Amino acid sequence: xxxxxxRWLVVVLVILSLGTPWAWLQSAAWVNMLVKYSRQTGxxxxxxxxxxxxxxxxxxxxxxxxxxxxxxxxxxxVAPDERxxxxxxxxxxxxxxxxxxxxxxRVVPPPSAPNYxxxxxxxxx
Numbered sequence: 001x002x003x004x005x006x007r008w009l010v011v012v013l014v015i016l017s018l019g020t021p022w023a024w025l026q027s028a029a030w031v032n033m034l035v036k037y038s039r040q041t042g043x044x045x046x047x048x049x050x051x052x053x054x055x056x057x058x059x060x061x062x063x064x065x066x067x068x069x070x071x072x073x074x075x076x077x078v079a080p081d082e083r084x085x086x087x088x089x090x091x092x093x094x095x096x097x098x099x100x101x102x103x104x105x106r107v108v109p110p111p112s113a114p115n116y117x118x119x120x121x122x123x124x125x
Contacts, residue, residue: 022063022066022067022070025059025062025063025066026060026063028059029057029059029060029063030050030051030060032057032059033049033050033055033057033060034046034047034050036057037049037050037055
């Protein structure tokens with residue numbers, strides 16, 4: 001019994017430390033409730049009790065409170081690339097000297113046939 005409790009505690013701590021969205025926690029709560037209620041009353045009644053909203057478990061209540069608190073605080077999820085910036089500014093400014101700018105955008109025409117005519121009469125060796 002204690003080893004199962006320890007495993008569940010580790011799973012919950014890992015989920016919370018990874019910043020898992022509330023939907024994952026709610027899904028875990030529903031699975032747990034479905035198993036629990038199905039053992040007590042059968043699969044059909046357990047399914048009904050899980051999703052009718054009248055029999056929430058403690059985890060469902062915690063998820064509901066957490067979602068409400070996030071909405072009150074106006075939290076938004078931060079994309080992983082915004083979390084770690086390594087001290088660099090968000091936009092890197094590149095300055096180009098005006099004389100170099102025209103060289104960067106210059107279009108070079110493709111090589112073509114030579115423009116010269118062979119000497120006439122041909123040279124003799």
